[in-house]
Amino acid sequence: MDTFEPKIVGLFCNWCTYLAADLAGISRMKYSHNLRIVRVMCSGRIHPEFVLWAFRNGADGVLIGGCHPGDCHYIEGNYKNLRRFLLLRKLLEQVGIDPRRVRLEWISASEADKLKQVVNDFAETLRELGPFGTELPEEPVLDIHPKEEAVS
Amino acid sequence: MKQGNGTVPRIGVYVCHCGTNIAGNVDVKAVVDFASKLPGVVVAREYKYMCSDPGQSLIKNDIREKNLNRVIVASCSPHLHEHTFRHATLEGGQNPYLFHMVNIREQVSWVTEDKMSATEKAKALVEAAVYRVRYHEALETKEVPVNPDVLIIGGGIAGITAALTLANAGKKVYLVERDYSIGGHMAKFDKTFPTLDCASCILTPKMTAVKDHPNIHLFTYSEILEIDGYVGNFTARILKKPRYVIEDRCIGCYVCVEHCVYKTPKFPSEFDEGLGLRKPVFIPFPQAVPLIAAIDPETCIEFKSHRCKKTCQEACRDLVGRDAIDFTQREEVVEVQVGAIIVATGFKTFDARRIPEYGYGRYPNVYTSLEIERLVNSSGPTGGEIVMRDGRKPRRVGIIHCVGSRDRNFNPWCSRVCCMYSLKLAHLVRERTGAEVYNFYIDIRTPGKGYEEFYEKLMQEGVHFIRGKVAEVTDWTITPEETGKLVIRVEDSLVGVVRRIPVDMVILSVGLEPRDDAEEVRRQLNISCSSEGWFLERHPKLAPVSTFTDGIFIAGACQGPKDIPDTVAQAGAAAAEALALIDRGSVELEPNIAVIDEQKCSGCHVCIALCPYSAIAFNEEKNVAVINEALCKGCGVCVGTCPSKAITQQLFTDEELLAEIEGVLLV
Numbered sequence: 115m116d117t118f119e120p121k122i123v124g125l126f127c128n129w130c131t132y133l134a135a136d137l138a139g140i141s142r143m144k145y146s147h148n149l150r151i152v153r154v155m156c157s158g159r160i161h162p163e164f165v166l167w168a169f170r171n172g173a174d175g176v177l178i179g180g181c182h183p184g185d186c187h188y189i190e191g192n193y194k195n196l197r198r199f200l201l202l203r204k205l206l207e208q209v210g211i212d213p214r215r216v217r218l219e220w221i222s223a224s225e226a227d228k229l230k231q232v233v234n235d236f237a238e239t240l241r242e243l244g245p246f247g248t249e250l251p252e253e254p255v256l257d258i259h260p261k262e263e264a265v266s
Numbered sequence: 267m268k269q270g271n272g273t274v275p276r277i278g279v280y281v282c283h284c285g286t287n288i289a290g291n292v293d294v295k296a297v298v299d300f301a302s303k304l305p306g307v308v309v310a311r312e313y314k315y316m317c318s319d320p321g322q323s324l325i326k327n328d329i330r331e332k333n334l335n336r337v338i339v340a341s342c343s344p345h346l347h348e349h350t351f352r353h354a355t356l357e358g359g360q361n362p363y364l365f366h367m368v369n370i371r372e373q374v375s376w377v378t379e380d381k382m383s384a385t386e387k388a389k390a391l392v393e394a395a396v397y398r399v400r401y402h403e404a405l406e407t408k409e410v411p412v413n414p415d416v417l418i419i420g421g422g423i424a425g426i427t428a429a430l431t432l433a434n435a436g437k438k439v440y441l442v443e444r445d446y447s448i449g450g451h452m453a454k455f456d457k458t459f460p461t462l463d464c465a466s467c468i469l470t471p472k473m474t475a476v477k478d479h480p481n482i483h484l485f486t487y488s489e490i491l492e493i494d495g496y497v498g499n500f501t502a503r504i505l506k507k508p509r510y511v512i513e514d515r516c517i518g519c520y521v522c523v524e525h526c527v528y529k530t531p532k533f534p535s536e537f538d539e540g541l542g543l544r545k546p547v548f549i550p551f552p553q554a555v556p557l558i559a560a561i562d563p564e565t566c567i568e569f570k571s572h573r574c575k576k577t578c579q580e581a582c583r584d585l586v587g588r589d590a591i592d593f594t595q596r597e598e599v600v601e602v603q604v605g606a607i608i609v610a611t612g613f614k615t616f617d618a619r620r621i622p623e624y625g626y627g628r629y630p631n632v633y634t635s636l637e638i639e640r641l642v643n644s645s646g647p648t649g650g651e652i653v654m655r656d657g658r659k660p661r662r663v664g665i666i667h668c669v670g671s672r673d674r675n676f677n678p679w680c681s682r683v684c685c686m687y688s689l690k691l692a693h694l695v696r697e698r699t700g701a702e703v704y705n706f707y708i709d710i711r712t713p714g715k716g717y718e719e720f721y722e723k724l725m726q727e728g729v730h731f732i733r734g735k736v737a738e739v740t741d742w743t744i745t746p747e748e749t750g751k752l753v754i755r756v757e758d759s760l761v762g763v764v765r766r767i768p769v770d771m772v773i774l775s776v777g778l779e780p781r782d783d784a785e786e787v788r789r790q791l792n793i794s795c796s797s798e799g800w801f802l803e804r805h806p807k808l809a810p811v812s813t814f815t816d817g818i819f820i821a822g823a824c825q826g827p828k829d830i831p832d833t834v835a836q837a838g839a840a841a842a843e844a845l846a847l848i849d850r851g852s853v854e855l856e857p858n859i860a861v862i863d864e865q866k867c868s869g870c871h872v873c874i875a876l877c878p879y880s881a882i883a884f885n886e887e888k889n890v891a892v893i894n895e896a897l898c899k900g901c902g903v904c905v906g907t908c909p910s911k912a913i914t915q916q917l918f919t920d921e922e923l924l925a926e927i928e929g930v931l932l933v
């Protein structure tokens with residue numbers, strides 16, 4: 115059994131996607147075990163650094179979950195997150211990271227089904243991509259935030 | 267790993283079995299062993315039910331005896347028990363925000379296929395918490411006063427009940443109803459199952475009580491434009507639509523209606539489901555509350571051509587002396603401040619046209635149940651006489667159950683009231699006309715006090731029951747017996763044959779659905795809907811009338827199909843929850859607000875434009891941004907944006923989140 119099992123960090127907003135994950139549990143849905151959820155109040159809180167930090171610490175993929183456009187508990191945090199996300203994908207591409215390793219999904223509190231399907235699908239994509247770094251060039255284009263400084 | 271906020275962390279980790287809910291799929295002992303070896307962990311324990319009294323005592327005692335300054339409980343969702351454990355931490359003598367909760371039930375044991383992976387995942391989440399809590403700090407909560415007034419949206423039996431309960435407790439209530447009158451669906455019924463009490467005899471006194479209550483401010487023909495604010499302090503903007511009649515002048519005397527230039531009613535009455543007619547100036551029904559006339563600009567000649575003789579206005583002025591009619595009335599916006607909101611917007615019925623096989627809209631003698639409710643009503647369009655559109659009395663009547671419900675093509679859910687109201691209508695039709703009545707059902711569902719007995723009674727009354735899903739209603743007749751009738755084609759699944767039952771009248775027992783604008787209301791209020799579109803309760807069992815937005819409660823059929831007894835019970839519960847909130851007098855706000863470090867702020871202004879609540883201002887003198895704590899709702903958008911990292915969000919600081927991310931990846 116040497117199939118690669120990716121590690122996925124889920125950065126989920128408290129009001130929609132985190133609740134969808136709770137609902138998936140209440141509905142006893144089974145989905146890929148690779149996801150580890152970190153709760154934030156709103157997807158607008160998520161700084162691109164969180165994503166880079168996750169990769170730096172061994173994540174193979176990062177799933178950002180927020181409320182559907184127009185539904186953010188704080189009016190439009192999800193739009194702000196979207197803007198950063200689009201930039202972040204560009205940056206990742208430039209440094210040679212496959213942008214498919216970050217995924218942004220709008221998942222409402224009632225969409226446990228969608229959550230399950232997204233997580234399974236994402237895990238599958240990451241299995242195909244292999245461990246983080248496989249695709250990185252030999253010479254690093256950019257040194258991602260050094261570990262020690264970030265938490266000082 | 268860093269030292270965190272300076273104090274040497276002394277962490278207690280408690281892993282809950284939750285009976286077998288967690289322990290059945292997570293090796294709890296392994297998680298505890300693992301946790302006990304993590305840096306800073308002083309004690310790690312497992313317990314069957316952490317939320318129980320003895321479970322909480324474990325935490326309190328350990329804080330005292332082992333000098334804990336951080337507490338982690340790995341159990342269910344923080345949405346369920348975060349408050350419980352924060353409280354236990356406080357009672358143990360530590361600041362409640364030194365606690366952190368790990369969700370290993372909803373997000374681990376219940377969703378993971380095999381125990382090994384689930385155990386690994388639980389370990390990872392616990393380790394993340396251990397990393398995270400070292401950055402936790404003691405935080406102060408802010409208390410804000412609660413406005414004691416309540417807004418209720420929707421004036422059906424749910425809204426009425428909640429309004430009266432609160433008003434009787436001395437609270438001021440604003441009741442907003444979209445229609446001309448309160449009463450909702452119940453006002454249309456003649457009798458209610460299973461007791462067959464006269465609906466208006468039990469409802470009308472309540473409607474009048476609402477109007478007369480000094481504590482209730484009633485807005486009819488009004489809608490919510492906008493809701494702003496948060497628990498304890500909401501602002502609602504209410505749109506009062508023009509009814510072209512000055513409310514406090516009208517005495518409901520009908521003189522304007524009598525003197526309308528239309529001598530006879532000509533337009534379909536909405537209240538009578540189009541079976542009766544009304545004039546352009548009308549009072550929706552005799553028991554309407556408020557009993558005030560209204561003019562419909564769509565049908566009134568004055569609005570269409572400005573050439574009406576306006577005899578209604580003249581009569582009101584000259585004969586009654588009230589001069590209540592005002593063709594120039596405009597909409598009006600009223601703003602109210604409230605501390606709590608109850609949503610009671612009810613349901614709509616399934617549109618029978620969506621199943622063309624049943625012929626609704628094509629065959630005049632196919633009716634919906636709601637139309638029949640009006641026909642059997644003694645104050646309805648026929649005075650309670652059950653006659654068909656051609657004036658004949660039906661001799662054979664077929665009632666088709668579950669129309670639009672329990673059907674994958676339409677709504678998968680059971681609408682809960684259709685079996686019972688079908689039985690009620692069967693009884694009333696048979697009683698009034700002596701007709702043979704056939705019920706076509708999939709299953710008869712009669713759970714409820716006195717409901718099964720009512721079914722039993724109907725069977726004894728000689729009403730026929732045929733089990734099978736009706737395939738078609740057709741006017742294509744074969745035998746002489748069928749001539750001139752509608753034929754119901756059904757497979758009788760008890761006998762196993764296809765039958766053709768000729769009838770004069772067909773009643774479609776349409777199911778209950780969320781209202782068309784439920785989605786809009788949901789957004790206005792910032793609450794959630796289930797995937798079907800019903801408003802979502804905070805917890806299906808333990809918090810059935812609360813929502814995820816504090817201070818907003820739901821009651822009645824807007825939360826899911828239900829009958830009047832359940833609606834009334836729920837409305838009482840919603841009122842009680844609102845009362846509990848108001849009488850507490852103040853609420854503690856989560857301290858997850860953003861804080862600016864003036865030393866680091868470069869004065870770039872970026873955060874100011876991004877804040878959705880305009881909570882950030884600029885201090886020109888110091889050249890720094892300043893957050894107004896009272897306005898900040900703790901989304902963290904500014905924190906995620908600040909280029910100087912000058913803003914932190916309490917409870918969700920960068921350090922805490924980065925440590926948590928690092929931690930989940932270690933196992």
Ligand SMILES: Cc1cc2nc3c(=O)[nH]c(=O)nc-3n(C[C@H](O)[C@H](O)[C@H](O)COP(=O)(O)OP(=O)(O)OC[C@H]3O[C@@H](n4cnc5c(N)ncnc54)[C@H](O)[C@@H]3O)c2cc1C
Binds near residue numbers: 490635831
């Ligand atoms: C044909 C039929 C027969 C029935 N017979 C029985 C019976 O015999 N016994 C029984 O127990 N139950 C019966 N029921 C069920 C019963 O109708 C419901 O239990 C009850 O009406 C639910 O009350 P409610 O106040 O939640 O909703 P509603 O009665 O739907 O009232 C909601 C009110 O809110 C208003 N509203 C909606 N949206 C807004 C908005 N956005 N802003 C402001 N106002 C709004 C509406 O105009 C309405 O007045 C029957 C149902 C049907 C369809």
Ligand code: FES
Binds near residue numbers: 128
């Ligand atoms: S609260 Fe969900 S994205 Fe803002």
